[in-house]
Amino acid sequence: MPKINITDVILRDAHQSLIATRMRTEDMLPICPKLDAIGFWSLECWGGATFDACVRFLKEDPWERLSRLREALPNTRLQMLLRGQNLLGYRHYSDDVVRAFVTRAAANGMDVFRIFDALNDLRNLKTAIEATKAAGKHAQGTICYTVSPAHDTAGFVRMGRELAEMGCDSIAIKDMAGLLTPFATAELVKALKDSVELPLHLHSHATSGLADMCHLKAIENGCDTIDTAISAFAGGTSHPPTESLVAALRGTEYDTGLDLEAIQEVGIYFHQVRKKYHQFESDFTGVDTRVQVNQVPGGMISNLANQLREQNALDRMEAVLAEIPKVRKDLGYPPLVTPTSQIVGTQAVLNVLTEKRYESITNEVKGYLQGRYGQAPAPVDAALQRQAIGNAEAIDCRPADLLEPELARLQGEIGALAEGDEDVLTYAMFPEIGRAFLEQRAAGTLQPEPLEPPPSETAANAPTEFNVAVH
Amino acid sequence: MPKINITDVILRDAHQSLIATRMRTEDMLPICPKLDAIGFWSLECWGGATFDACVRFLKEDPWERLSRLREALPNTRLQMLLRGQNLLGYRHYSDDVVRAFVTRAAANGMDVFRIFDALNDLRNLKTAIEATKAAGKHAQGTICYTVSPAHDTAGFVRMGRELAEMGCDSIAIKDMAGLLTPFATAELVKALKDSVELPLHLHSHATSGLADMCHLKAIENGCDTIDTAISAFAGGTSHPPTESLVAALRGTEYDTGLDLEAIQEVGIYFHQVRKKYHQFESDFTGVDTRVQVNQVPGGMISNLANQLREQNALDRMEAVLAEIPKVRKDLGYPPLVTPTSQIVGTQAVLNVLTEKRYESITNEVKGYLQGRYGQAPAPVDAALQRQAIGNAEAIDCRPADLLEPELARLQGEIGALAEGDEDVLTYAMFPEIGRAFLEQRAAGTLQPEPLEPPPSETAANAPTEFNVAVH
Ligand SMILES: [Co+2]
Ligand SMILES: [Co+2]
Numbered sequence: 046m047p048k049i050n051i052t053d054v055i056l057r058d059a060h061q062s063l064i065a066t067r068m069r070t071e072d073m074l075p076i077c078p079k080l081d082a083i084g085f086w087s088l089e090c091w092g093g094a095t096f097d098a099c100v101r102f103l104k105e106d107p108w109e110r111l112s113r114l115r116e117a118l119p120n121t122r123l124q125m126l127l128r129g130q131n132l133l134g135y136r137h138y139s140d141d142v143v144r145a146f147v148t149r150a151a152a153n154g155m156d157v158f159r160i161f162d163a164l165n166d167l168r169n170l171k172t173a174i175e176a177t178k179a180a181g182k183h184a185q186g187t188i189c190y191t192v193s194p195a196h197d198t199a200g201f202v203r204m205g206r207e208l209a210e211m212g213c214d215s216i217a218i219k220d221m222a223g224l225l226t227p228f229a230t231a232e233l234v235k236a237l238k239d240s241v242e243l244p245l246h247l248h249s250h251a252t253s254g255l256a257d258m259c260h261l262k263a264i265e266n267g268c269d270t271i272d273t274a275i276s277a278f279a280g281g282t283s284h285p286p287t288e289s290l291v292a293a294l295r296g297t298e299y300d301t302g303l304d305l306e307a308i309q310e311v312g313i314y315f316h317q318v319r320k321k322y323h324q325f326e327s328d329f330t331g332v333d334t335r336v337q338v339n340q341v342p343g344g345m346i347s348n349l350a351n352q353l354r355e356q357n358a359l360d361r362m363e364a365v366l367a368e369i370p371k372v373r374k375d376l377g378y379p380p381l382v383t384p385t386s387q388i389v390g391t392q393a394v395l396n397v398l399t400e401k402r403y404e405s406i407t408n409e410v411k412g413y414l415q416g417r418y419g420q421a422p423a424p425v426d427a428a429l430q431r432q433a434i435g436n437a438e439a440i441d442c443r444p445a446d447l448l449e450p451e452l453a454r455l456q457g458e459i460g461a462l463a464e465g466d467e468d469v470l471t472y473a474m475f476p477e478i479g480r481a482f483l484e485q486r487a488a489g490t491l492q493p494e495p496l497e498p499p500p501s502e503t504a505a506n507a508p509t510e511f512n513v514a515v516h
Numbered sequence: 517m518p519k520i521n522i523t524d525v526i527l528r529d530a531h532q533s534l535i536a537t538r539m540r541t542e543d544m545l546p547i548c549p550k551l552d553a554i555g556f557w558s559l560e561c562w563g564g565a566t567f568d569a570c571v572r573f574l575k576e577d578p579w580e581r582l583s584r585l586r587e588a589l590p591n592t593r594l595q596m597l598l599r600g601q602n603l604l605g606y607r608h609y610s611d612d613v614v615r616a617f618v619t620r621a622a623a624n625g626m627d628v629f630r631i632f633d634a635l636n637d638l639r640n641l642k643t644a645i646e647a648t649k650a651a652g653k654h655a656q657g658t659i660c661y662t663v664s665p666a667h668d669t670a671g672f673v674r675m676g677r678e679l680a681e682m683g684c685d686s687i688a689i690k691d692m693a694g695l696l697t698p699f700a701t702a703e704l705v706k707a708l709k710d711s712v713e714l715p716l717h718l719h720s721h722a723t724s725g726l727a728d729m730c731h732l733k734a735i736e737n738g739c740d741t742i743d744t745a746i747s748a749f750a751g752g753t754s755h756p757p758t759e760s761l762v763a764a765l766r767g768t769e770y771d772t773g774l775d776l777e778a779i780q781e782v783g784i785y786f787h788q789v790r791k792k793y794h795q796f797e798s799d800f801t802g803v804d805t806r807v808q809v810n811q812v813p814g815g816m817i818s819n820l821a822n823q824l825r826e827q828n829a830l831d832r833m834e835a836v837l838a839e840i841p842k843v844r845k846d847l848g849y850p851p852l853v854t855p856t857s858q859i860v861g862t863q864a865v866l867n868v869l870t871e872k873r874y875e876s877i878t879n880e881v882k883g884y885l886q887g888r889y890g891q892a893p894a895p896v897d898a899a900l901q902r903q904a905i906g907n908a909e910a911i912d913c914r915p916a917d918l919l920e921p922e923l924a925r926l927q928g929e930i931g932a933l934a935e936g937d938e939d940v941l942t943y944a945m946f947p948e949i950g951r952a953f954l955e956q957r958a959a960g961t962l963q964p965e966p967l968e969p970p971p972s973e974t975a976a977n978a979p980t981e982f983n984v985a986v987h
Pocket of ligand 1: 529719721
């Protein structure tokens with residue numbers, strides 16, 4: 046009887062999606078005993094944005110958060126999201142840094158490494174997978190799901206088989222944009238389960254309001270573990286509610302075996318916590334199916350709106366949205382996820398604002414066209430590539446093969462500010478804000494960003510004038 | 517190829533569920549041309565609460581709303597929810613009033629009458645179904661879904677067959693509390709489709725976050741039409757988002773054929789409209805799976821909280837929630853829907869606050885135990901019945917069989933305040949507020965309740981400090 050496992054993302058992706066990654070460790074620890082007792086397959090708790098927000102805004106040491114969560118959650122796997130050779134940063138790191146990072150994360154308590162590459166170039170996952178296995182931890186190979194003429198089920202299945210050959214312990218489908226539909230999920234999951242002998246995990250954002258239906262179809266087709274979020278931080282750009290999926294499967298052959306009432310208690314806790322972070326709520330947290338029409342992820346649209354607003358050019362949004370698929374095509378249809386979403390989005394804005402496509406080309410696009418991010422899913426536009434990189438030759442090796450070891454250099458640069466390897470890695474991930482953090486720590490001046498006081502409790506907010514009918 | 521139809525509930529249940537039924541006609545009419553062009557199977561736009569709110573708070577004539585919607589929506593079926601022999605009120609009306617009401621509703625533009633009875637006593641649907649057919653309109657027989665020892669799939673199927681024999685044009689499953697789970701839905705829908713040769717509609721509230729999954733399983737098992745709400749008023753105690761279901765089914769054998777982009781435009785309109793009614797938003801609009809554990813509908817819990825607050829007894833909530841299933845059992849397991857939800861809930865509060873069960877018995881429970889609401893799904897508690905009604909004999913006929921015709925009397929009572937039969941029926945539904953409305957109309961003093969000004973637009977509400985990653 047297939048028991049379905051749950052990875053709860055409340056400590057990472059849920060608050061990243063809904064309150065700009067601002068949840069503090071102090072709001073996680075009190076509920077950890079209850080969270081730990083639920084029996085989740087894992088708790089996702091670390092990733093690029095949580096690391097960034099800790100150092101940049103919360104003035105928390107992200108490594109310390111990890112250790113404290115490890116201590117508070119002795120019975121549950123801790124899981125992180127790792128951008129392959131980019132780790133938690135925005136560039137390719139040398140292999141020695143990748144190995145050091147994975148080793149230290151494992152030593153501080155990480156159990157499951159969900160490893161992805163924005164281009165689905167598996168060479169960019171290789172060192173991280175090897176290091177995870179060397180540390181005796183769970184390596185989860187990730188397929189970034191997207192829709193394009195260069196992507197199909199057969200290609201994703203090929204990728205799944207290659208990830209298995211690389212030694213992964215499980216496979217994740219990562220639908221960062223909420224592009225999956227229930228029946229597309231059914232087909233993809235079935236094909237993967239038919240071809241790859243590994244447990245399959247599904248991560249799908251609820252942006253379009255489809256993710257719970259996708260989960261359901263995935264489960265019916267053999268998916269082993271689904272990602273959900275405790276309801277207080279579920280829905281919208283986050284994930285389907287844990288409680289709903291547990292309730293949906295209860296008493297069926299797919300029962301999660303989890304105690305719904307215990308999860309509801311955790312939900313009430315986080316419902317209160319969320320109020321503390323009201324200043325980070327976005328105006329719109331409902332369902333947005335536009336990505337199903339234009340394939341542009343919701344997070345990208347917010348970013349573009351900000352960029353355009355700064356240029357007093359919000360009225361060009363429609364043009365930018367129309368330009369994005371063209372730039373994406375020129376670049377060989379990369380999945381749109383960090384950092385490719387930024388690379389494509391920024392170039393699309395430039396193409397529109399300069400009123401001449403590629404009159405100005407960003408350094409990131411130049412690097413991309415040189416092959417410095419890896420291999421694009423489909424051939425890039427040859428003329429654009431010539432224009433961008435001139436006579437320089439594009440590389441076709443694994444980008445990190447060209448990088449010298451750099452750990453020693455980084456150690457030297459940060460010097461005595463680093464009290465251990467973890468600090469060196471913090472500096473490596475975020476050179477400027479990492480250094481500033483370490484300096485402030487040394488000076489004893491770390492100061493978290495202030496929080497606005499909670500809005501006054503309007504006790505009688507709910508209408509009470511007449512009986513609510515059940516209808 | 518089974519094309520799936522959509523009934524959109526934006527004009528009735530969606531705003532009833534989320535903003536206390538307060539949407540005004542002036543906010544419906546501007547979008548009607550676009551709504552009308554979508555191609556919904558029907559638009560639900562009328563029911564007990566909308567009628568009540570029009571007369572009580574908005575000081576709109578509900579009949580005029582109907583006529584204006586009819587005019588503005590020439591190409592789409594208009595649908596209403598009718599409480600069987602209760603019509604839109606809280607008591608049994610005589611057959612002549614039922615016939616007059618259905619006739620006038622049909623004449624003013626109603627096409628589809630979804631007719632239910634809180635006890636699923638089909639005798640209470642009989643006159644309304646006959647009147648609907650006599651008016652040449654669509655009679656939809658409704659099964660109120662609930663979970664109890666007295667309810668099972670076989671019983672619901674029997675009900676479906678009887679509704680077909682009574683001349684219904686279609687069957688609706690009405691899951692007012694969000695009790696359905698996906699696999700329970702699959703079983704029920706399959707059984708009904710196997711036994712009843714009528715189109716099947718599903719109405720399930722998203723309270724527990726399960727309704728879209730229920731819809732999906734219903735569709736896979738032969739359900740023809742699902743109820744959804746334009747996303748701006750979807751989710752929570754409302755319904756799954758129309759856009760999400762349309763996107764989920766696009767390109768599959770269940771394609772709705774509707775234009776997703778056109779629906780998105782309508783969604784943007786209603787997103788703006790919702791802000792106008794911010795004062796009626798409840799504090800909590802997320803997912804609440806508690807009904808899956810305690811079977812008490814969310815709307816009932818809000819009501820109970822209000823009742824207890826007035827008595828300074830909010831701390832007895834847990835006791836009341838524990839008492840409700842007991843009262844429900846004593847009453848033969850009625851589905852909890854208007855008016856049985858109020859009858860059971862109020863008695864449960866009394867049982868707890870008096871600290872002796874049934875020391876005080878409400879008139880409604882007495883009437884219920886006399887059989888004045890119809891036949892309970894299971895035998896009621898005999899001792900309680902004796903205690904409540906003494907030596908009086910319980911009736912076992914159709915309750916309305918004991919009612920004399922009353923239309924002429926009502927006409928006489930309201931006299932010249934009624935400019936037509938519609939006004940008499942308004943008075944019949946709501947004797948006090950209906951009369952007050954007609955008096956104010958005559959005096960030219962109708963004044964809608966005031967709306968609070970919208971909260972200041974916090975343009976920079978969304979976090980803009982750093983790039984939003986797509987994760
Ligand atoms: Co309803
Ligand atoms: Co994610």
